[in-house]
Amino acid sequence: MRRTALLPSRTRFARDKARWFIAASTVALIPWAAVLWNTLPSTAQVRNWSAAWVGLDLFLAAGCALTTGLLRRNDSRARLVASAVGGITMIDMWFDLVTADPGAPFAQSLLSAVGETALIAACMHVALTPDRAATPPPMRRINF
Numbered sequence: 001m002r003r004t005a006l007l008p009s010r011t012r013f014a015r016d017k018a019r020w021f022i023a024a025s026t027v028a029l030i031p032w033a034a035v036l037w038n039t040l041p042s043t044a045q046v047r048n049w050s051a052a053w054v055g056l057d058l059f060l061a062a063g064c065a066l067t068t069g070l071l072r073r074n075d076s077r078a079r080l081v082a083s084a085v086g087g088i089t090m091i092d093m094w095f096d097l098v099t100a101d102p103g104a105p106f107a108q109s110l111l112s113a114v115g116e117t118a119l120i121a122a123c124m125h126v127a128l129t130p131d132r133a134a135t136p137p138p139m140r141r142i143n144f
Contacts, residue, residue, distance in 0.1 A: 056092055060085060067126065079127050086123030089116050
């Protein structure tokens with residue numbers, strides 16, 4: 001028996017809609033990437049460049065702190081947060097590498113990529129390894 005057969009019909013419907021939207025997005029993003037490749041300039045002048053990078057790194061630090069706290073509490077939600085942190089770290093590493101100037105800045109990006117790869121691996125380990133001892137978040141009683 002498939003697992004989806006155990007879900008309520010509304011949940012199955014929502015999951016099916018999400019699955020088809022994600023599949024359609026996959027198909028649409030390939031030609032969109034080709035359009036961007038052919039139309040975007042190779043260089044750009046941007047405002048708030050440093051604020052964007054500092055904000056991203058602070059966001060990653062907050063995600064790492066939240067993942068650590070949830071792991072310390074043996075909370076199963078750590079897997080979700082770790083998955084997000086790993087994905088965002090991968091994006092951070094990609095942009096670090098492709099936007100770095102040649103020479104020392106690129107070497108620095110490569111060195112940073114070593115640490116970022118280790119963080120991605122740790123996050124993916126947490127996200128993909130089921131922890132049978134993890135406890136789901138407690139249900140809260142609401143009194144009216």
